[in-house]
Amino acid sequence: MKKKNRTIKVDYxxxxxxxxxxxxxxxxxxxxxxxxxxxxxxxxxxxxLRGRDFKEAPDITARICGICPVAYxxxxxxxxxxxxxxxxxxxxxxxxxxxxxxxxxxxxxxHIYMLHAPDFLGYEDAVQMAKDHKDVVERGLQLKKxxxxxxxxxxxxxxxxVNVKVGGFYKVLAKTEFDHLKxxxxxxxxxxxxxxxxxxxxDFPAFDQDYEYVxxxxxxxxxxxxxxxxxxxxxxxxxxxxxxxxxxxxxxxTNALHSVLIxxxxxxxxxxxxxxxxxxxxxxxxxxxxKESGIGDHCHNPFQSIVVRSIEVLYACDEALRIIESYEKPxxxxxxxxIQEGVGAACTEAPRGLLYHRYKIDEEGQILDARIIPPxxxxxxxxxxxxxxxVPKHLDLPQEKLTWQCEQAIRNYDPCISCAxxxxxxxxxxx
Amino acid sequence: xxxxxxxxxxxxxxxxxxxxxxxxxxxxxxVVRRIKKLREDIECVEQSGEGVxxxxxxxxxxxxxxxxxxxxxxxxxxxxxxNANKEPLPKNWFSCSTHNFGVAEAVEMSNVMDTLPVTxxxxxxxxxxxxxxxxxxPEVEQAVNRVVEQIQSxxxxxx
Numbered sequence: 001m002k003k004k005n006r007t008i009k010v011d012y013x014x015x016x017x018x019x020x021x022x023x024x025x026x027x028x029x030x031x032x033x034x035x036x037x038x039x040x041x042x043x044x045x046x047x048x049l050r051g052r053d054f055k056e057a058p059d060i061t062a063r064i065c066g067i068c069p070v071a072y073x074x075x076x077x078x079x080x081x082x083x084x085x086x087x088x089x090x091x092x093x094x095x096x097x098x099x100x101x102x103x104x105x106x107x108x109x110x111h112i113y114m115l116h117a118p119d120f121l122g123y124e125d126a127v128q129m130a131k132d133h134k135d136v137v138e139r140g141l142q143l144k145k146x147x148x149x150x151x152x153x154x155x156x157x158x159x160x161x162v163n164v165k166v167g168g169f170y171k172v173l174a175k176t177e178f179d180h181l182k183x184x185x186x187x188x189x190x191x192x193x194x195x196x197x198x199x200x201x202x203d204f205p206a207f208d209q210d211y212e213y214v215x216x217x218x219x220x221x222x223x224x225x226x227x228x229x230x231x232x233x234x235x236x237x238x239x240x241x242x243x244x245x246x247x248x249x250x251x252x253x254t255n256a257l258h259s260v261l262i263x264x265x266x267x268x269x270x271x272x273x274x275x276x277x278x279x280x281x282x283x284x285x286x287x288x289x290x291k292e293s294g295i296g297d298h299c300h301n302p303f304q305s306i307v308v309r310s311i312e313v314l315y316a317c318d319e320a321l322r323i324i325e326s327y328e329k330p331x332x333x334x335x336x337x338x339i340q341e342g343v344g345a346a347c348t349e350a351p352r353g354l355l356y357h358r359y360k361i362d363e364e365g366q367i368l369d370a371r372i373i374p375p376x377x378x379x380x381x382x383x384x385x386x387x388x389x390x391v392p393k394h395l396d397l398p399q400e401k402l403t404w405q406c407e408q409a410i411r412n413y414d415p416c417i418s419c420a421x422x423x424x425x426x427x428x429x430x431x
Numbered sequence: 432x433x434x435x436x437x438x439x440x441x442x443x444x445x446x447x448x449x450x451x452x453x454x455x456x457x458x459x460x461x462v463v464r465r466i467k468k469l470r471e472d473i474e475c476v477e478q479s480g481e482g483v484x485x486x487x488x489x490x491x492x493x494x495x496x497x498x499x500x501x502x503x504x505x506x507x508x509x510x511x512x513x514n515a516n517k518e519p520l521p522k523n524w525f526s527c528s529t530h531n532f533g534v535a536e537a538v539e540m541s542n543v544m545d546t547l548p549v550t551x552x553x554x555x556x557x558x559x560x561x562x563x564x565x566x567x568x569p570e571v572e573q574a575v576n577r578v579v580e581q582i583q584s585x586x587x588x589x590x
Binding site for chain 2: 044045048063064066067110114115125126127130131134137138141144145148158159160
């Protein structure tokens with residue numbers, strides 16, 4: 001190829017939740033610059049929470065993101081419960097897992113069907129895809145709706161659930177109230193199985209990378225709310241050690257902070273990290289489906305994350321059914337506790353990966369300090385690294401095609417930039 | 432366009448879209464909250480703007496009025512009234528709403544899936560400030576008042 005300076009300029013990144021900006025520069029057929037620019041509302045929310053009552057944290061932080069409010073609520077309540085020295089066990093703990101199942105189904109299905117699949121099937125967006133694949137889109141819409149129904153039933157409301165509180169729930173349901181949902185989940189599990197089969201047949205660019213995957217890990221279950229933070233390269237810590245092991249670097253071109261592992265650099269959170277680190281904890285059906293899909297028990301190509309996400313939807317349906325079948329209504333909707341001063345940190349597994357919250361509260365329960373690190377800002381550097389690797393291998397592509405594939409490479413991470421920013425404009429510049 | 436069928440819910444349904452922690456992005460939510468205080472006979476709901484959720488919200492509804500903040504370089508507080516059954520929505524107007532599969536995409540997708548309400552009116556309130564924080568700017572506050580009045584007139588006119 002003739003050597004040349006190119007500036008690929010694309011100023012809009014579609015189908016990424018929220019908005020931000022990406023800028024890539026190519027000089028003499030070498031990538032010379034990759035910048036993912038995002039702004040970060042959690043910084044605003046950290047300040048906003050100071051001086052508020054500890055009980056407000058779950059509902060306020062749920063507003064950071066319209067797609068994953070449950071994740072923010074769960075990290076908030078667990079961190080607060082650490083600060084207050086309380087533990088939520090038994091059916092209340094199970095209900096929290098059930099609520100999280102609902103959010104994974106909702107959020108993953110939205111990304112799989114509405115945002116990511118059009119890339120692989122060659123459509124500009126899901127609306128264009130629906131014109132040719134109405135049945136498939138209908139399946140996605142119905143599957144997502146089952147996730148909404150779980151969140152609505154357990155969380156009290158589909159958007160920004162209001163039933164979650166520190167110590168448990170405001171109100172808990174009787175077993176019979178889950179009867180209808182149980183039938184819906186049986187359909188959803190079949191639809192999720194079809195989703196794995198469907199997505200695994202897409203054509204994926206070869207792009208296996210050597211990542212450091214980071215996720216929660218629990219000895220008895222696929223991780224949602226609890227576990228140690230582990231990696232495939234030796235990390236094994238409790239959530240309260242997070243800030244001793246991870247550092248947020250301020251980067252000049254973005255308002256978001258780049259989270260890195262101290263002395264090691266970028267790392268990878270989200271479905272692929274969970275899958276690779278916790279495959280053995282998946283349900284038998286999810287494991288079998290992973291094997292049949294060709295993914296097997298590990299995946300190192302982020303373009304195949306759509307299949308891993310589909311497997312997690314299947315697992316979430318399976319797990320939700322298991323919880324509902326064994327559920328018995330607890331005696332009280334939340335545990336009793338005394339307010340005390342303290343510091344508490346917790347991570348839970350948001351659909352997009354590890355979500356860290358830390359709070360310091362005084363003896364009256366007033367929040368003195370808050371720290372929130374969303375998964376997208378943790379993946380930001382890894383996304384940039386992918387583009388540094390991906391672009392040089394595809395420089396012979398026409399401008400439009402290369403741009404599209406770069407956007408697709410970003411969408412692999414389902415970046416919820418609304419958790420980390422508001423506006424996204426993408427610039428790929430060739431000069 | 433859908434035909435009104437027996438299983439469709441009658442009456443006007445109000446959907447307010449936005450994020451109250453994004454200043455003017457909360458305009459749609461504020462409209463709904465004020466209507467709820469003024470009128471018990473009007474059915475209202477708040478939404479984040481996630482498109483699939485919106486599709487589900489208006490599915491099998493006869494007449495829906497949706498209110499959202501928009502950004503189209505017009506003067507703050509400008510009111511855009513769109514009949515979504517008849518004219519396409521400019522996608523970039525609603526980029527200030529939470530997500531990229533948002534209002535405009537939900538309307539288009541509902542059209543393809545044949546699930547649009549018989550009547551879908553959209554009030555877009557031109558925002559001024561979408562930074563993190565609470566409270567509406569004065570022009571948007573005034574526009575919210577106008578929309579609340581207009582919606583009541585529409586509802587009263589149909590009864």
